[in-house]
Amino acid sequence: MKPGYLFGTCPCATSAGQLLLRITLGGAMWPHGAQKVLGWFGGGGLDATLSAFTxxxxxxxxxxxxxxxxxxxxxxxxxxxxxxxLAALGLAITMGVAMTHNWDHGFFMNWYGNQSGEGIEYQILYVGAALALMLMGAGKYSLDALLDRK
Incomplete structure (x- = not known):
């Protein structure tokens, strides 16, 4: 095995990593959107969310x-x-704004219920993953790549 493959220089590994990052980021974020729009996963749905936001x-x-x-x-x-x-930019901006709502609660999430709200560590992970996708793009296992080939 070539040494470069152990350190991520293989183009296949890069594209697989982009796919994994996309699935992880989107899979973790979409339930939050489904809570807000559809009322799934214990969410309030669109009307309740709009009312809470506004x-x-x-x-x-x-x-x-x-x-x-x-x-x-x-x-x-x-x-x-x-x-x-574009989608990653939108998500990074949305999570960046959400982060401003949690500044007062510090860095850490409220794992033990001993603070008045959640810290910003959760949003930092989303922003970082989204910015990474903005820089790298979707990779070859994507609709972007398929459309680019045509």
Whole structure:
């Protein structure tokens, strides 16, 4: 075995890594969008989420719509590898804004229930993964690559 393959220089490993990153990021984020849009996984659904964003958090309605739809559709685009860089940008921005809501709670998530809210570590992971996809693109196992070949 060539030494380069152990250290990730194989193009196949790079594309497989991009696919794994896309599935992980999109798969972890989409349930949050489904909570907001469909009311699945214990979520309130679209009306309740819009009300919470606009009334409870004071987010203007157009921005609330953008955030909700980004959390729902961007993960689907990322997993399929369609418009990956654009979807990743939207997700990075959405999670960056969400991070500002949690600054006051510190870095760590509220694993033990001893703080008033969640820290920013969760959003940092999403932003980092999304920015990595923006830089690398979707890879060869994607709809972006398939469309690029045509």
């Amino acid at each position: 009334g409870g958090m004071g987010i203007p309605a157009p921005l609330a719509w953008i955030a909700i739809l980004t959390e729902f559709f961007a993960p689907l685009a990322i997993v399929s590898g369609l418009l990956t860089r």
